[in-house]
Amino acid sequence: MTDASNDLSQLYRPVFAADLIIDALGKNPDKPAVNIGDRTMTAREMSEQVSCYVQALRSKGINAGTQMSVLALNRPEVLFNMAASQVNANRTTPLHPMGSLEDQAYVLEDCGAEVLIFDPDNFTERAEELAKRTPGIKHVLALGPTTFGEDLHALANTFTPERLVAPIVNGSDLSGIAYSGGTTGKPKGIMSTYSSGAAMTTIQMAEWQWPDEVRFLICTPLSHAGAAFFTPTLLKGGSLTVLPGFDPEKFMQTVESHRITATMLVPTMLYVLLDHPKFDQYDLSSLETIFYGAAAISPTRLSEAINRMGKIFFQFYGQAECPMTITVLRKEDHDPDNLERLASCGRPVPWVHVALLDDEGNEVPHGEPGEICVRGPLNMKGYLGKPEQTAEAFAHGWLHTGDVARADDEGFLYIVDRKKDMIITGGFNVYPREVEDVISAHPGVSAVAVIGVPDEKWGESVKAVVVVRPGHVVDADELVALVKEAKGTVQAPKSVDFVDAIPLSALGKPDKKTLRARYWGESGRQVN
Template identity: 55%
Template sequence: MKEPLMTSSMYQSALITDLVSHALNYDVDRVVVVLEDGRNQSARELRDLISRYSQVFAALAPKPLRAAVIAKNRVEVPAVMNALTFAGIVSTSLHPMGAIEDYLYVIEDAEVDLLVYDADHFEGIASQLKDRAPRLKHFVAIGTEGVGPSVNRMAEAFLPQPLIGPPAEPNDMARIAYSGGTTGKPKGIMVTHRTMVTSTMIQLTEWEWPAEIRHLVCAPLSHAGASVLTAILLKGGAMVVAPGFEPVAVMQAIEKHRITSVLMVPTMVLALIDHPRFGEFDLSSLEVIFYGASAFPAARLKDAIEKLGPVFFQFYGQSEAPMSVSVLRRAEHLIDDPLRLASCGRPTPWNRVALMDDDMRPVADGEPGEICVQGPLLMAGYLNKPEETEQALAGGWLHTGDVAIKSPDGFLRIVDRKKDMIVTGGFNVFAREVEDVLATHPAVRQAAVIGIPDPKWGETVKAVVVTDPAQTVTAEELIALVRERKGAVQAPKSIEFLDAIPLSPLGKPDKKALRAIYAG
């Protein structure tokens, strides 16, 4: 019998373009995007817009190889991001809250030759980049024409074609995600088709979605806001796009559109429940709040559950292993168990996870160790940084930099970032554990703990705290609280009261900025 002809493509797994094409080629008249101005976008319209935009980008001469996108939340952004991938162009996102020097660094590091920008908000930035970034060969505007021609006007010259992605391998780079740069210059994280497909698969299989998905996007669509778009499309859901995050506007949108799911970072949730107008709006339609990206103090998470109900679902990951290394499901949020509320859940079955010491030996349950990950979710490495790549992937594991403790039933509890661990007088102090104790005081809304240089102890523990304006508490009281709960070593030596803790562009407490302020 003749052996069957076997080709490399016969057994190739799906690419991210395959998932998007599949999602937009059924029930094409269903609404997939809802805008605050009342306009809707159907699956057919989104599919055709992606097709026409991709033809625009592919027709540019010389054809761009790398693109950067900077935009506020607007309906064209999901189409633009997907169109670049369908055109075979590797894309990266510039954060809307970034600075011009940050953008110049990314453009040079990623060898970007195409800038796609929101002309209604970033025409001035585009003009500066045209003068200062000679590597850029093409400028395309979303909205009105300016430094670059309008993508919508250019798209009028093309008819929609079937959505077929360019030939690619699962390990080929699809996008570049830049780290926050908290320990130096941002690193370009090489995200492959395999990584994006695996992240979507985990969202489809492990995340708890409502039966009817009306998902509110209030995070930047160029970043976390669009991270769940493919999964929502595959599940037949719709997204309501908010211009950005503003507590009252978000609560109004939840009430108006009967939103069933939303993705937020903890600081967003706290801004809602602490807002003086919380309680004026009907938020009962919410079935799930997906949250992650930074620590959520257990005491404040308990407050949120009491105010919004058992709707919280946590995902833990990082750009090097996006979205879901582990998950904590809604029913696993035990409101009377502070250790459980401080947990980031249990690993998903699509990853191999181990807690290791500095010699890469597994630690025992109850002992702190670095979270290390293997599996198809991982990045390919850091762009143009072989030494950093080798360090991050040493021994065949992704070293996340997060220190955690595993309980006997498998739940992971992150106690600190390795770089944030404070060494005072030879003792290790985990900032997260001190922050969690401070957050138990009813007057404390937010807390961040850092180590500052000390000539005698090497470092001392310092806390910055935001309090409830209606309550009072002294630094001495809070120091005594930590001393009682955790001992004298972990008790802060000083506490500063602030109106707000500085945040990074991704909404995380910016400890790099705090160290710069207080290191002296």
């Protein structure tokens, strides 16, 4: 008997993302896995491609624990790299494709990125700028032919495929760091673990409603929610079709030609589809499940969608700190004649503990509004390098989401406001303080408050309410341009109102609740 035979260190080792990916690709080797243009790649071919990517990364000295960041629009190579980074146990941080240079450089520096992987068709110039500004970057790799850095895809194709082997990691180890804006004006690094990632996939597989045959269309950013459908689709023996982004007619063409059975949309995308003049000209009848989330949806528009497309809608609610699936609203709960129910974010899934708490950490009386707080395996490890903000998020032994909701007698939750000032516009998060900091730097601006206001297309749009300094003239378009340059197009206000004064609270702080009420009227919801 050898010493190794008595090694019990792995006796209770859980299954993590790399195990699941390897298992899925191995069980269905001859099934379609990814559609690339007119070509279909089988699971076996994808496994081989992932193996070559793993070897390419290791050949550059990129090993377990190495921090990498990815800046890319949707393309199949992003999926290969995503799977390879799991097998190679790299920590990954996506960069927002629409983010500003300043924010992206901050994220690279803050997370300690050593590797920058980028899409050469869209971000070569930005990659060069980021590499110059971030001295910690040791490797710059492109997902195709490039004039800057090294072509990772070409390097991968110099290797012979080998059997994929999952890494030995601990559940509490960091698998990635995602960045979310903060009230301090700087994004926060949300530390995700291998355990939380596996828990999310478990819940998706057990609780979410999937078609029997999954042909999944990804048109939302793989840098955000789109990536969460990668592993479950493969585990279901399904295939992925990847679009570079969301174009309504291309979406409908792809659904029709590939007989797509499932996809994920943010509400704004759904509105654009419903309003498209050619909507009724395409055969979308193959769709069995439309997953939607990332922002609150208009009950009226959702009712319209159900009446036109059927009861194929499934809502998920979560946040980066507790990803994707705190609650779900199942297909059968989508009654087009019950607008109140369609305003719900669903009921908590059985794998997490959810409570509505007041500011002292006590559960609120039934039917009263309280903050959605969560315990369970989905929760983040904390905010990178921010112990005070981590402690605040975990106050009273719960993760605080910042969303205020009430519960009905059947356990459905209804989000009525956000404790935090975050705006969700078109599925993307905008943090007012960051926009206010840019606008307030203008010499003609005396005061500014940024809020979200109802918008039929975007759910919410960013509005800047500005007080101009006496003797100055400020142009609204100039302020919008300032924000676009500093923060990116998503954060730029869709509208600017000039006022004599911004309402203040008793403590002399801007009273955004009062300000929002001017635009939200008598609506019980302060999210749209």
